Amino acid sequence: MESFKYLQACVVRHGESRNINPNKIVVGDIVEIHRGNRIPADIRIIRAHGLKVDNSSLTGESEPQARRIEYTSDDILETRNLTFFGTFAVEKNLEAIETVGSTTVICADKTGTLTQNQMSVAHMWFDNHIIDCDIDNALARYASLCNTATFKDNPSNRSRPIIQRECEGDASEIAILKYMEAIISNVSHYRSKNAKICEVQFSSSNRYQLSIHSTYDQDERYLLVMKGASKTILKNCATIYVDGCEIEFNKFWKRQYEAAFNELSKKKKKKLNFI
Known part of the structure; x- marks a missing residue:
């Protein structure tokens, strides 16, 4: 994750909001995402207002995809209540996110x-x-x-x-x-x-x-x-x-x-x- 050292994630932990290195996110943290933010971990959405994410690096979809709290598909890339590390929030803001899954995926850079x-x-x-x-x-x-x-x-x-x-x-x-x-x-x-x-x-x-x-x-x-x-x-x-x-x-x-x-x-x- 060398390319993401510059990124700070805003999380709510034990009732307090703080900015931390994304590598320090743990299960149970609530992550706040705003427009233009890079998603710092694989997360499940518990509250959203007009959220869309750029998933082109994962699925090839050319248009930003809406995300909300409802579970909509057995396919983890298709369901609307999940978003993933490395993608971007592109519209409006997401006020709070709960229950970060254990991040075990190693991300390798492919020529940028x-x-x-x-x-x-x-x-x-x-x-x-x-x-x-x-x-x-x-x-x-x-x-x-x-x-x-x-x-x-x-x-x-x-x-x-x-x-x-x-x-x-x-x-x-x-x-x-x-x-x-x-x-x-x-x-x-x-x-x-x-x-x-x-x-x-x-x-x-x-x-x-x-x-x-x-x-x-x-x-x-x-x-x-x-x-x-x-x-x-x-x-x-x-x-x-x-x-x-x-x-x-x-x-x-x-x-x-x-x-x-x-x-x-x-x-x-x-x-x-x-x-």
Whole structure:
């Protein structure tokens, strides 16, 4: 927890309010959280007024998620009465929180994901090969369109190198946006030519994101693009695109995918791998 030494947590202990190092929080402390605070521990909510938290580093959800006192799901990431270490309170304030669970999770920094909420694309599985992400490929169309991140629109930001530009969106979406900008140069213009008709945003319950677009390629059909958790995507796939051909996504290709997935997970540089 070296990155969080600067943070002080406001707790009520034995009826007295005090500021302490988050590492000193114990079961039974009541933690007070205000807008902009980093959540200092895994906590259960006992009172809230308009509380929302940024869970993008945990679940990939691009929008702040409401939190309240009611238990709403057996999934600990989905239930509304829990929030977790390292996330942020983004709206209004939470007056009091009770019963801090025993914190036994070790948090490891992934190239700034926890400390700066930044990620970058490092590798892809494409045409049955794992490649470094430095060449153009057919995934650009889908990665650019099935993405809700945007660059902040001001002259000073636009003049910066791509990797340094400020963006709106969650960390993984921003990583993909910056990579696509480096490949096709003007993602916003490309998106304008492939207008979005509708979309389903990613959440921790559906585990996927999709959008439907009209296109400029003289094809009267709409284009549906989708990304998400591998198990969710794979069960919706009947074919795979390899070396310019669309072929059946059979048991062989599923094994190839699993091998690539396992290889990418072993990469020492913990950056975003795009499959």
